[in-house]
Amino acid sequence: MIKFWKKIENIMNDFNIKKKLIIIYVFCVILPLVLTDSIILFILYDGEKKEQIYEFENITSAVKYGLEYTFEEAVNEMNDIYVDGQINDFLNEDYANGYAFYAASVELSKKSSLNLLGGYDISNVVIYADNDTIINGGHFYRLSEAENTEWYQAYIESGKNLTFVLYYIGNSDMSALSMRRISLARHLDYFKKEGCEKILRLDLDYNKVARKLMLANYGYGIYICQGDRIIFSNEGHSGSHEDFHKLTGTEPVAYKSSFTMYGQDVDILIMEPENSVIRQLEKHMPLIIFLVVANLFLPVIMVSAVNRSFTQRLWELGTAFDQVQGGSLQGIENVRGKDEIGILMQNYNRMVKRMNNLIQRVYKDRLERQEIDLARQNAELLALHSQINPHFLFNVLESIRMRSVIQGEDVTARMIEKLAVLERQNINWASDNVRLAEEMSFVEAYLELQKYRFGNRLHYEIDLPQTCADYYIPKLTLTTFAENACVHGMEKKTSACWIYVRVYLKESLLYIEIEDTGGGMEEEVVAKMNESMRCCTIEDIKENTHIGILNACLRLKMISKGNVEFFLESEKGVGTFMTIKVEAGYLQTKEQEGQYHVDESDVSG
Numbered sequence: 001m002i003k004f005w006k007k008i009e010n011i012m013n014d015f016n017i018k019k020k021l022i023i024i025y026v027f028c029v030i031l032p033l034v035l036t037d038s039i040i041l042f043i044l045y046d047g048e049k050k051e052q053i054y055e056f057e058n059i060t061s062a063v064k065y066g067l068e069y070t071f072e073e074a075v076n077e078m079n080d081i082y083v084d085g086q087i088n089d090f091l092n093e094d095y096a097n098g099y100a101f102y103a104a105s106v107e108l109s110k111k112s113s114l115n116l117l118g119g120y121d122i123s124n125v126v127i128y129a130d131n132d133t134i135i136n137g138g139h140f141y142r143l144s145e146a147e148n149t150e151w152y153q154a155y156i157e158s159g160k161n162l163t164f165v166l167y168y169i170g171n172s173d174m175s176a177l178s179m180r181r182i183s184l185a186r187h188l189d190y191f192k193k194e195g196c197e198k199i200l201r202l203d204l205d206y207n208k209v210a211r212k213l214m215l216a217n218y219g220y221g222i223y224i225c226q227g228d229r230i231i232f233s234n235e236g237h238s239g240s241h242e243d244f245h246k247l248t249g250t251e252p253v254a255y256k257s258s259f260t261m262y263g264q265d266v267d268i269l270i271m272e273p274e275n276s277v278i279r280q281l282e283k284h285m286p287l288i289i290f291l292v293v294a295n296l297f298l299p300v301i302m303v304s305a306v307n308r309s310f311t312q313r314l315w316e317l318g319t320a321f322d323q324v325q326g327g328s329l330q331g332i333e334n335v336r337g338k339d340e341i342g343i344l345m346q347n348y349n350r351m352v353k354r355m356n357n358l359i360q361r362v363y364k365d366r367l368e369r370q371e372i373d374l375a376r377q378n379a380e381l382l383a384l385h386s387q388i389n390p391h392f393l394f395n396v397l398e399s400i401r402m403r404s405v406i407q408g409e410d411v412t413a414r415m416i417e418k419l420a421v422l423e424r425q426n427i428n429w430a431s432d433n434v435r436l437a438e439e440m441s442f443v444e445a446y447l448e449l450q451k452y453r454f455g456n457r458l459h460y461e462i463d464l465p466q467t468c469a470d471y472y473i474p475k476l477t478l479t480t481f482a483e484n485a486c487v488h489g490m491e492k493k494t495s496a497c498w499i500y501v502r503v504y505l506k507e508s509l510l511y512i513e514i515e516d517t518g519g520g521m522e523e524e525v526v527a528k529m530n531e532s533m534r535c536c537t538i539e540d541i542k543e544n545t546h547i548g549i550l551n552a553c554l555r556l557k558m559i560s561k562g563n564v565e566f567f568l569e570s571e572k573g574v575g576t577f578m579t580i581k582v583e584a585g586y587l588q589t590k591e592q593e594g595q596y597h598v599d600e601s602d603v604s605g
Contacts, residue, residue, distance in 0.1 A: 092195030489518025
């Protein structure tokens, strides 16, 4: 993956900015535009589809309700006949002749529920009875007349007591208004123990029911089907003198709803409207146009402006770099813009100005370098002289010491010997940093020398583990703290005083402790000293006269790059306790000294 991105980066580096902006435009504008607009169009389409399906559900519910209402009205008529005892008795009666049957039928028509028939959607009512004394005609027929008909066979095959059947009468009745028939059929078996078998057939007015569907004006093609037969349709499949049409399987069905009505499965199909997607998009055309303008043309304008802003000024900058005439760079006259390129042009002009000045000053610089070389040579000579002077000082001290020994002044001789040790070590140290072991020997020599001054009032104890002996610290650092404890701690105290100098390691920190049982200090002085040690800088050393402690703290900060802490505690009349914690890793070699060339930000606390 890293190699792949590296390869892409190398390829991009070879393109100019104009090509890069075009690539950015294609991948960051065009492709996201196509993707987001496609998603938006899909959401719009999906929303329209869901809204359309909701509309389809409402339409199918309305069609279903209208169809069920028509059938239910007819079934209510049938129920009245079903429970009519007079009709049942009339059909069960054995008639002597046709006159007797006719007289009974006239009498029945005055009393029975057949008088109430004639609903708006009902075209005919016929009752078939297994009674040979009945004369066929009107509302009554012998059952044998129906046994070979299509409707009867369909009714018997359904196995339902009450159902509807579809059939086509063809040329059997040319006078009929409709050759398509939808009939409800049921056995009249309410009075089960009496008489012959009876079947009631109620014919719906096909044309009226079909007209209701046409007048509803749903706005979509509606098909009401039983199986593959089209019962009703508002798209030209409802010709009453033709047999029922059948579905071809190629119809653009958009929605289908199925339900069962009186034992028969019925499907309501809604056809897909022509150009439905286009019509849906046309409804949102203002939004689509806005998206195209906002996402296509506006980015083109912005990319063109950005491209001109980049390429024009970069070309001017590149031309300026190429125009090197007579060893002198030419500046850019028309510097404009506050972006990175504008800043680069400004910096280029500053660079040109400085470089031209440097070219003019090259000879002066050569002279200055020669003067510096001479000064360095003089400094080296002075250093050689400075090494000669201490040699005579040591010889003089040794002569005085020998004179004291000859005269029997042993104390004076030892004092001169210790002083010679201090001076010799101070002069012989080649660098600013020394091993802790050497610094401790220097501290011991200093305290031993101070005992000649304070006598039995001064006692000291030095503790340096071997594990800490080889760490490096700035020379005279511990001596400075020991001197402060010795001089300032004992000046105002007449009783004996102890000075402890301890060094130890704890985890990654080197601890240095200087403790004295001297006169101590006030709380205000302690607080001020802690603040001064924590925040001391080189400027503080320059401005103050008493700089011993601050000098030592600053040098410790320099060698540890600021990773050192100072804690001073003191109580008046009891003593003073000084703790120094420094990261031991910074004290491992003498090369850490840095010759004090350290940024003050590392040592400013």
